[in-house]
Amino acid sequence: MAMPDLSRSPDLDFAALDLNFEAFRELARNPHLDAHGKIGFPTAYREGYEPAIFEDIVAKLPRLRSDRGLTVADIGAGCAALPRMLIDLCAEQGHRLVLVDSAEMLAMLPDVEGVTHKVAGAFPACGPALREAAPDGVDALICYSVLHYMFVDTNVFDVVDATVDLLAPRGRALYGDIPNLSKRRRLFASPTGKAVHRAYTGRDEDPPLDLDQPLRGKIDDGVLSGMIHRAQTAGCDAYLLPQNEGLPMANRRDDLLIARP
Numbered sequence: 592m593a594m595p596d597l598s599r600s601p602d603l604d605f606a607a608l609d610l611n612f613e614a615f616r617e618l619a620r621n622p623h624l625d626a627h628g629k630i631g632f633p634t635a636y637r638e639g640y641e642p643a644i645f646e647d648i649v650a651k652l653p654r655l656r657s658d659r660g661l662t663v664a665d666i667g668a669g670c671a672a673l674p675r676m677l678i679d680l681c682a683e684q685g686h687r688l689v690l691v692d693s694a695e696m697l698a699m700l701p702d703v704e705g706v707t708h709k710v711a712g713a714f715p716a717c718g719p720a721l722r723e724a725a726p727d728g729v730d731a732l733i734c735y736s737v738l739h740y741m742f743v744d745t746n747v748f749d750v751v752d753a754t755v756d757l758l759a760p761r762g763r764a765l766y767g768d769i770p771n772l773s774k775r776r777r778l779f780a781s782p783t784g785k786a787v788h789r790a791y792t793g794r795d796e797d798p799p800l801d802l803d804q805p806l807r808g809k810i811d812d813g814v815l816s817g818m819i820h821r822a823q824t825a826g827c828d829a830y831l832l833p834q835n836e837g838l839p840m841a842n843r844r845d846d847l848l849i850a851r852p
């Protein structure tokens with residue numbers, strides 16, 4: 592199927608798009624899309640949920656609220672409500688915030704006190720520029736709803752290595768909102784998931800399990816376990832965490848936390 596013109600089409604089926612860093616640059620330029628569309632979400636997936644998502648992030652990175660004067664990085668910040676909430680929290684707590692994304696996305700975020708740097712480029716290739724912006728390391732790194740796009744563009748072990756390299760002592764990195772194909776399959780093999788599928792499709796049939804297909808472009812338990820092992824081997828603790836149950840995709844997504852002792 593031909594890819595629609597992401598920078599101009601007023602009517603995109605987000606579920607059918609194969610997005611990566613370059614594709615998001617085009618969405619960011621599309622004048623017909625609202626902030627949710629520019630970050631690749633149908634409005635209904637995000638609108639109204641951001642405060643709960645943000646609280647879930649802060650619960651996993653509690654020093655964002657308990658400490659002052661930290662260095663914080665938001666990788667793949669996008670242009671919707673989450674980075675704006677983070678900008679406000681960092682201003683309240685006197686944190687230095689480094690935003691990382693394409694120049695097109697970053698241009699839509701405000702240049703305010705506390706946002707010390709905007710690093711335009713794809714992570715982990717932009718790691719050296721990020722290190723320059725945070726020479727003493729990062730205390731809290733957020734990368735929310737981005738890892739599955741990195742998985743298409745780059746080696747996720749490079750992502751872990753660059754993250755471990757950036758973390759200051761006691762620093763934490765949260766790779767949040769990761770679609771985990773294994774978790775989705777477990778859900779759809781269960782009575783709960785079958786009922787969810789029936790309610791969503793309106794059809795009286797079980798979800799397809801697709802157990803004989805290549806997993807091209809998909810993250811599963813094996814990928815996440817490998818990333819955890821990689822971070823642990825490099826001297827960090829690492830954990831797979833559930834999302835708060837009230838979040839829109841909590842039943843099929845995981846969060847990965849990497850913590851330097």
Ligand SMILES: C[S@@+](CC[C@H](N)C(=O)[O-])C[C@H]1O[C@@H](n2cnc3c(N)ncnc32)[C@H](O)[C@@H]1O
Pocket residue numbers: 611612615616630631666667668669670671672673674691692693696712713714715734735736737740741744
């Ligand atoms: C689904 S949006 C998420 C935006 C924001 N984190 C949120 O949850 O509201 C994905 C974002 O990641 C950015 N992105 C994709 N790959 C990236 C990479 N390798 N490095 C930095 N940003 C990336 C895209 O430009 C886009 O803004």
